[in-house]
Amino acid sequence: MLDSLKSSLQSALDKIRGAGAVDEKVINEAIKQVEKALLLADVSLPLVASLSTRIKERAKDEEPPAGYTRKDLVLKLIYDELVELLGGNSPYLNKPKRGEETKLMLVGIEGSGKTTTTAKLALYYKRQGYQVGVISLDNYRLGAAEQLGQLASKIDVPFFADPSLPPKRAFEEGIKRLREAGAKLILIDTAGRHRDETSLMKEIEEVSEFVKPDQVILVIDANLGQSASSQAAAFSSRVKVGSVIVTKLDGSGKGGGALSAVAYLKVPISFIGVGEGLEDLEEFDAAGFVSRLLGMGDLKSLVNAMQLAEKEEKESLERMASGHMTLDDMLNQIRAFKKMGPLNKVLERLPLGGVQIDEEVKEKGEENLKKWEVIIQSMNKKEREDPSILDSQRVRRIAKGSGTRPEDVKELLRQYEALKKAMKNARRNKRLASLLGGARRCR
Ligand code: GDP
Ligand code: MG
16 A cells, blocks of 8 residues: 555654654755655645645654653654545544434546445445445436446346436435335435536536535545546535545555645545455554654654643643642553652752752652652542542551552652642643643642
């Protein structure tokens, strides 16, 4: 799949991974390579330009979360922006309603893979327990109806076509028959060629008016270059395109033309076609797709961990700043803090205004962090969320469970209260707030 794009993107990433320190020059060079890779794969210039601008800006503005480096951050930004380009993080979710009639109409130019994809979708939904039926309204191309008919009988799905009838009549007859056969999810294959493009678009518009589809699915061939965008635009000026299926991503196509078209349309990709067989249809998920493109593995777990760390850090800090800090938040902060390195090193980097902290305090601080982590882990969820319920009986139980003394548990609770109060007052930048959160605990 998209082999040349894959290998050129991966070598751009390798450059970053291999660089010693990541400074602006390294970042810019890597981004240039990413740009080149995308342009060679036929991704359109304006899209590439805005993607690289975003990466550069974010690389300047954003800080890696605790425990991560600038290098990690840049790798993640490239990943993030590619995912964004392809529709963002939330996978396409638009399941047809069960038990209600739903009509999906496939459009696209001849050869894009409409007929094959209609059958693939029929099989996909049939396996999910839908009552599927298919109609061919391609009265233009000879043999189009038989092609779909054969595929439909192969997967044992009711089918209707009558090329001798005008499309409107064929549809009315077809839907009647399919309803009689109990079909609820009706897939409609349409013509992809006509005398000329204008008359094809006119027909598609007319067909859409009488079919009244719940969704129009545009089928785009991954082998199309830049012309994919104008094709997509032509269809979407006539009918409301609800999602796109990109076909032939298994081939040697560059893919970027089709992917650019999708980015312009701003509609989600619902599925991708990855082979000629009827099983060769995959649900599309931009994050997974980009992971494959970038040959993630290690990068994938990095991105996941960073996303989680960012999210937790953000939520945790928000709760803390609003005065609703839990012991889980404190635990998160302890862990984030520990990830930054040994405590004495961390303290050296803190903006403490030249205050010297003696070794003993540092050592004690390190010890405390460990102890508090174990203590919090010995509490149940309710206790972590609302430490005010901790009576002496619970304190004894927790001390026992964590191998500490009840005084240690009480000390932790005192620190927690102090931190909570301090956080309420600390309305500064987030990163500083998290550092201060850590510093206060060490006193
Ligand atoms: P239509 O004219 O839009 O209906 O396109 P067809 O469904 O007839 O497909 C045209 C050709 O593309 C056929 O040879 C299909 O087997 C092939 N095809 C469709 N989808 C895929 C795909 O995902 N991968 C590959 N390799 N071939 C495909
Ligand atoms: Mg066809």
